[in-house]
Amino acid sequence: MSSVLSVSQLTRQIRSLLEGQIGDVSVEGEISNHRLQSSGHQYFTLKDEGAQISCVLFRGASARMQTPLRDGMQVQLFGELTVYEQRGNYQIIVRSVQPKGQGSLQARFEALKQKLAAEGLFENHWKKPIPKFPRVVALVTSPTGAAIRDMLNILTRRAPWLRVLVFPVRVQGQGAEQEIARAIDLLNQEVAGLPRPDTIVVGRGGGSLEDLWNFNEEVVARSIFASTIPVISAVGHEIDFTIADFVADMRAPTPSAAAELLAPDTAELQRHFDAMEKSMTHRMRATLEHHERVLELTGKGALRREPERLLRDAVQSVDDVESTYHRAQELYWRSLDDRMVQHHRSLEKYHPQRVLTEAAHRVALLQQHLGASMRQRIEQRAQKVLAMRKLLKSMGPDSVLSRGFSMTTDATGKVIEDASKLRTGDMMITRLAKGKVASVVTTNK
DSSP states (O other): OOOOOOHHHHHHHHHHHHHHHTOEEEEEEEEEEEEEOTTSOEEEEEEOSSOEEEEEEOHHHHTTOSSOOOTTEEEEEEEEEEEETTTTEEEEEEEEEEEEEEOHHHHHHHHHHHHHHHHTTTOGGGOOOOOSSOSEEEEEEOTTSHHHHHHHHHHHHHOTTOEEEEEEOOOSSTTHHHHHHHHHHHHTSOOTTSOOOSEEEEEEOOOOTTTTGGGGSHHHHHHHHHOSSOEEEEESSTTOOOHHHHHSSEEOSSHHHHHHHHSOOHHHHHHHHHHHHHHHHHHHHHHHHHHHHHHHTSOSTHHHHHHHHHHHHHHHHHHHHHHHHHHHHHHHHHHHHHHHHHHHHHHHHTOHHHHHHHHHHHHHHHHHHHHHHHHHHHHHHHHHHHHHHHHHHHHSHHHHHHTTOOEEEETTSOBOOOGGGOOTTOEEEEEOSSOEEEEEOOOOO
């Protein structure tokens, strides 16, 4: 019988076996899930159509490379096959990497990019201007990702008057591109009860080439191009580029950057208005000073009195314009305050405490209903059991014996059905309605 090994001992034997019998290997495949650590070490998966293996490229070997590694790259590498004992995973310690060419996904990306560019979908003259002060913005993204939280935080903080429509879609996995394209198409239609957005933002957070691939599908590109509403593509990080970025009317390096482009800062707007007010005041004063100099050169008498009247009218007109400007500014800020109040009321309606209170009330009603239903079921079952007991009692042996019948068994308690099977001297026990009688067989006929 072989000795019992610990997990560590078994793992070391596997490592020795792999390193001794296989050792150095040359392998080619496609890089996926590439990760560069702050230490300079690189971790990635090398895969083909049927399998994958973990790889580690330490900083020393990485420094000798001229081409940086990335997801989708087809490479040929040389290294040592070993086992990472702490996880029990076999892996390749990479010593050198030679680019083999673009991976299949990267090749598809370039092919579609060339096709759409040839059709003119990337031309600047097709791109629509993004509204500087939009009123309604639609976000086509995952409702649970970090991207939606970042965009909503920025939009509500910088532009509280802005109405935001969230169109939830999957942004990764098979079929996600169809959901994204359908969302863009629906937002371009008149939907009852929903305002028409001024701008559409299509995006998600960062990831590998595979994670972002749905934004490289042709159906998404053509929906963005066909949109009559300006579309901002905000996919991944600043270094990530997708087909959607080239077709969209504007590319934002990140979802957060897209939100900042859409929502001008309130303080910046106030500074802009203040600068406009100063400019208007300066121009009005310059105009008045010019007219005053003209009047000084005008002759006396009626000719002098007429310019004075014109000057008074001009001054009064300027005052009216200034008052109109201040009223318009006051109405604008009052409108913003009203919108803030409306948004606050809407938030109160869906406040978590209120939602939880209503949910607790529904749970209490359901508990009451469940308790009543269970009591009714128990009562019905009790009545059924009582009826069965009565039926069992009426059909049982005690009931039969009470009607004058008896039951005879042998000494072991087995019921005697055939007298011919009895022998002289056998013991019999006869059970009556009340009591038992023991007897011995003397004759058997």
